[in-house]
Amino acid sequence: MSDLPEGLESFLASAGWGGAEIEPIPGDASFRRYFRIRDGERKAMLMHAPPPHEDPKPFIDVARYLQQHGQRAPELYAEAPGEGWVLTEDFGNDRMRDWLDENPQGEEPAYAEAIDALVRLHDQPPGEFAPYDMPTYMREVQLLTEWYCPHMKLDVDTAAFDAAWQEALAPLLDRQRPGVTVLRDYHAENIMLLDPSSDGRGEQGLIDFQDALVGHAAYDIVSLLQDARRDVSLGLERSMLDRYLAKANAPDEFEADYARLGAQRNAKIVGIFTRLAKRDGKQRYLAMIPRVWEAMERDLAHPALGPVARWFEANIPQNIRDTFGGEIR
Template sequence: MSELPAGLVEFLESAGWGGAAIDPIPGDASFRRYFRVRHGARQAMLMHAPPPHEDPAPFLLVAQWLTNNGMRAPEIYAQNPREGWVLTEDFGNDRMRDWLDDNPDAEVSAYAGAIDALVALHRLDPGPFSPYDLAAYQREAALLTEWYCPAVGLSVDEEGYRAAWDEVLSPMLARQQPGVTVLRDYHAENIMLLGDPREGAPQGLIDFQDALVGHAAYDLVSLLQDARRDVAPELERAMLDRYIAACAPGPEFEADYARLGAQRNAKIVGIFTRLYKRDGKPRYLELIPRVWALMERDLAHPALAPVARWFDANIPDELRASGGGTIA
């Protein structure tokens, strides 16, 4: 028990789970830690999101909003936000990514279910969350020049980079009004399968605490241009068509999908570099070539021409051809 965070046992006791068995779960790229707790026939998930690095209040807000609006977020059993503790429903072990490794024939059904969940989410009025505005897009895109470029020894035109993104993203902003709830990290590792998707079983949502109000294409990009799992272009196309048939989002939707694809993938290259350089987590480096290839594909869309020209002028061909090159 010595490796458990201080206050864990006391919180479980106050929640009526005293004496529960506690099993740590491998962590993600944040300061959050997770534990599976078992007490007799009951089972739950315990999240520790300790201040000052983490704040569970946004998770609790989004979870309640999702549940109130018919989406499948985990039920909250107990909470102590000041100390960073949240006890929730346990969705089990079947993350969509891992489950598909064992059931590849169910890929279309699983992704169709994930698309249908987004359709349901986007038919709701947006939640009471902050806007995904141009300043937020720019902060994220800048992670590439702040972290990746120095890591590969490049001195680049940062003002030109920002100006190129302004030119690319500004035409899109009016199309994300009034907007939809954007979960922001909606992909196969953050979707829990609560049964076989071939039989129409529901899918549970996790890791949504950073939700904003923004463009409907963003979570589609997150799902279909997945940093951690290959999604065949044919499947991406079929799922985009499924969403478009359900929501009829307008003629500029696919251009905006490319805009947000390039923006998100540039952000992820920066984040994965930061996880290595600042946080000592080298395992994320092996994911960068996949993300880079997706970004290059997005940059080929005419809507990305200003950003593509910046890449042509600032990122050497040999780095681009090697999926971002070697990060020292």
């Protein structure tokens, strides 16, 4: 194959997979690429995340942490991080989102297992990862004023925006110490059903966790239950949140922090999806913004988000919030 990255076949040979079949997997990332590797009965997944644009070491570090703490991350077969290569276990094709499209009867047990996995993860000491601190929260949420507001031709008060978010988020900072490992993109597209039964039960595998930080336990629950890419009913969101609260040693303010981080994450995603459409020409992400904005409006209704809700009322008119901006050119 002429389009294979330089060094791929020599890496496979050094890993004991010389002569294996190589199948490129279409992806959305700019520099990271994936390949399915087959050698007789053996199969594996090859990631190419070449420096300087990518760095596979965080993926390797988080995978090892997860494996050491009872989580189902892919086994690492071989690695050459300096060249961007990581050969891992192949989790197959059954992403939770796709599988549930075909098997809606399995939704509740599949989500229950995903919640239980977070309960188990949060029982473990956090990894040695960077903190999910206020500068990080603010840098993320500012994507909304950096990308969405200019696209909508809105002249907004960015100083008041920052102040409102700092006021709303400050109370949760003490409650995320010492914190838990936050995977950050824990949702139905990044959970693999390794051997799903007809009712959705079965082992689940984790992917796309290389950006893990140490932060608040509510963040990954928000990511799962306020999914930007898949409709999660209000009833399922409520029942799964209740499931977590019943199993975890959650503080009294957990639901308020859930709303805080839901609003923060959803504001960030609106900004990211606008950027993907405007800067990168990926228009398909715009169709997801209404789902994200609807969830953010629910979060903003919580009293804990009062300062932020008032900023939205003053700076982004309701009719604009209802239309979400349309196509971006």
